Amino acid sequence: MRQAIAEAADASSRTIGFIVWRTKQILADREGTTAVEMPSRATLYRLFDKLATGTHATGSARTRRSIALRPPGPFGEVPASAPGELMQIDSTPLDVLVRLDDGLAEKVELTAMVDIATRSITAAVLRPTTKAADASALLARSVTPETMRPGWPEALRMSRSVLPHRRLLPLDERLEHAAARPVIVPETIVCDHGKVFISNNFRASCRYLGINLQPAHKATPTDKGTIEKTLGSIATLFAQFVAGYTGRSTDRRGRNLEDGPLWSLPELQNLLDEWIIAVWQTRPHDALRDPDAPKRAFSPNEKYAALVESCGYVPVPLNGEDYIELLPERWQAINAYGIRIKHRTYDDRELSPLRRQHSGVVEKKGLWEIHHDPYDISRIWVRDRRRERWITVFWKHLHRVGVPFGEMAWDHACEQVPGGTEEQIADAAAALLRRAHDGPSPEKDRPAKRSRRDRRVAARTRATTADRPIFDPPAAETPADEAADTELAKVIPLGLFDPLANPWRRP
Numbered sequence: 386m387r388q389a390i391a392e393a394a395d396a397s398s399r400t401i402g403f404i405v406w407r408t409k410q411i412l413a414d415r416e417g418t419t420a421v422e423m424p425s426r427a428t429l430y431r432l433f434d435k436l437a438t439g440t441h442a443t444g445s446a447r448t449r450r451s452i453a454l455r456p457p458g459p460f461g462e463v464p465a466s467a468p469g470e471l472m473q474i475d476s477t478p479l480d481v482l483v484r485l486d487d488g489l490a491e492k493v494e495l496t497a498m499v500d501i502a503t504r505s506i507t508a509a510v511l512r513p514t515t516k517a518a519d520a521s522a523l524l525a526r527s528v529t530p531e532t533m534r535p536g537w538p539e540a541l542r543m544s545r546s547v548l549p550h551r552r553l554l555p556l557d558e559r560l561e562h563a564a565a566r567p568v569i570v571p572e573t574i575v576c577d578h579g580k581v582f583i584s585n586n587f588r589a590s591c592r593y594l595g596i597n598l599q600p601a602h603k604a605t606p607t608d609k610g611t612i613e614k615t616l617g618s619i620a621t622l623f624a625q626f627v628a629g630y631t632g633r634s635t636d637r638r639g640r641n642l643e644d645g646p647l648w649s650l651p652e653l654q655n656l657l658d659e660w661i662i663a664v665w666q667t668r669p670h671d672a673l674r675d676p677d678a679p680k681r682a683f684s685p686n687e688k689y690a691a692l693v694e695s696c697g698y699v700p701v702p703l704n705g706e707d708y709i710e711l712l713p714e715r716w717q718a719i720n721a722y723g724i725r726i727k728h729r730t731y732d733d734r735e736l737s738p739l740r741r742q743h744s745g746v747v748e749k750k751g752l753w754e755i756h757h758d759p760y761d762i763s764r765i766w767v768r769d770r771r772r773e774r775w776i777t778v779f780w781k782h783l784h785r786v787g788v789p790f791g792e793m794a795w796d797h798a799c800e801q802v803p804g805g806t807e808e809q810i811a812d813a814a815a816a817l818l819r820r821a822h823d824g825p826s827p828e829k830d831r832p833a834k835r836s837r838r839d840r841r842v843a844a845r846t847r848a849t850t851a852d853r854p855i856f857d858p859p860a861a862e863t864p865a866d867e868a869a870d871t872e873l874a875k876v877i878p879l880g881l882f883d884p885l886a887n888p889w890r891r892p
Contacts, residue, residue: 473612482629530563
């Protein structure tokens with residue numbers, strides 16, 4: 386019966402009668418076992434009650450799996466006595482529906498990072514689907530002060546909080562207009578084995594910032610219990626008070642939530658950031674008690690103010706080149722026609738001395754290091770190790786699409802035009818985004834109805850392009866700027882977009 390109970394850990398929930406039947410089958414399948422007289426049904430049920438205590442064998446499958454993954458020994462905790470000494474990161478679906486463009490209502494994913502010493506949520510990002518670039522952006526947000534935003538009350542300023550604003554301001558001028566959220570530089574980050582956190586991009590970002598990445602044991606959520614509990618607290622303290630709350634499971638979900646008032650993704654992100662500063666960072670935490678006065682519980686901001694006095698503060702300012710360093714990388718050759726990525730061709734006259742040349746990186750067989758933004762395919766950056774610089778290279782057919790879009794929209798356009806040329810795929814992507822922007826046409830002129838996947842791709846693309854990075858990439862001359870330098874003729878610029886502007890905003 387113990388074996389039958391253990392087998393049910395990863396299986397679907399069943400009744401006691403099945404466990405009793407499985408017990409008889411295990412006993413009958415054993416070699417050399419003679420016929421055994423089974424006790425009565427009531428005796429077997431009493432035996433099950435004794436052996437299944439604490440296993441949740443016939444209850445919720447989610448709870449049963451969680452109990453089975455707990456280590457057999459006593460729980461321990463790695464001590465952290467300084468901000469950033471040990472941090473944990475994780476992602477989870479947020480139990481709130483958001484209104485994407487084109488009227489779609491969908492759930493989004495929350496990626497957050499928490500500091501163990503102070504229990505501060507240093508950064509939290511909402512995305513339709515979390516990518517490695519989002520995890521890298523989370524690192525940048527953690528080491529960058531949160532700037533006050535329009536509409537936030539003045540009480541949320543760092544200068545009006547318990548944080549040592551006056552003492553830190555001479556060390557970091559960025560704190561002058563900062564909100565009351567600590568700026569913590571991670572030293573060690575514990576993560577699970579999700580593909581976002583074990584990706585080459587996130588590992589490279591941690592190496593670039595000097596962060597030690599420590600993956601937890603597989604299928605062992607107790608190795609990062611603090612972030613698991615923090616994400617659960619966000620659901621109970623924040624998400625359930627937001628319009629469109631779905632509950633943690635289908636049996637707790639209400640009716641017709643899609644038809645009610647829902648926040649957009651940027652609006653919900655703004656609400657979450659304000660809640661972290663106004664509520665979470667000022668709320669006394671039970672794990673932050675004073676050893677000399679156990680009845681006194683500190684808030685994350687109070688604990689940070691106490692620890693920074695003994696540990697000190699070293700700012701880490703990020704610039705445009707740091708933004709490029711945190712983007713995903715790939716290694717490719719520079720051919721005579723330029724660089725081709727997923728049927729897209731990137732070319733620029735600055736690549737002329739590098740075409741068909743060896744990059745000097747023997748480990749990569751002479752290929753060139755290229756960084757790209759999965760949310761903006763308009764340009765890539767090529768590292769020129771000979772002159773220690775980044776070369777910005779634009780997409781050749783950028784003039785065909787007037788708004789930024791990412792890999793999701795491009796991949797979907799490739800599926801719509803199988804075997805098509807680069808120009809045809811670009812036109813298909815432009816048509817998809819244009820239809821999403823124009824909205825539904827009059828009934829008499831309305832074309833064939835778009836599939837739900839078409840609407841989802843367009844909505845998620847616009848949701849991710851609206852929220853740009855918190856620091857700007859280095860300025861680079863666009864093809865229109867280079868043409869304007871010549872005096873051969875009057876040149877009309879191509880109208881390249883501003884990466885920080887909202888292309889959908891109507892004048």
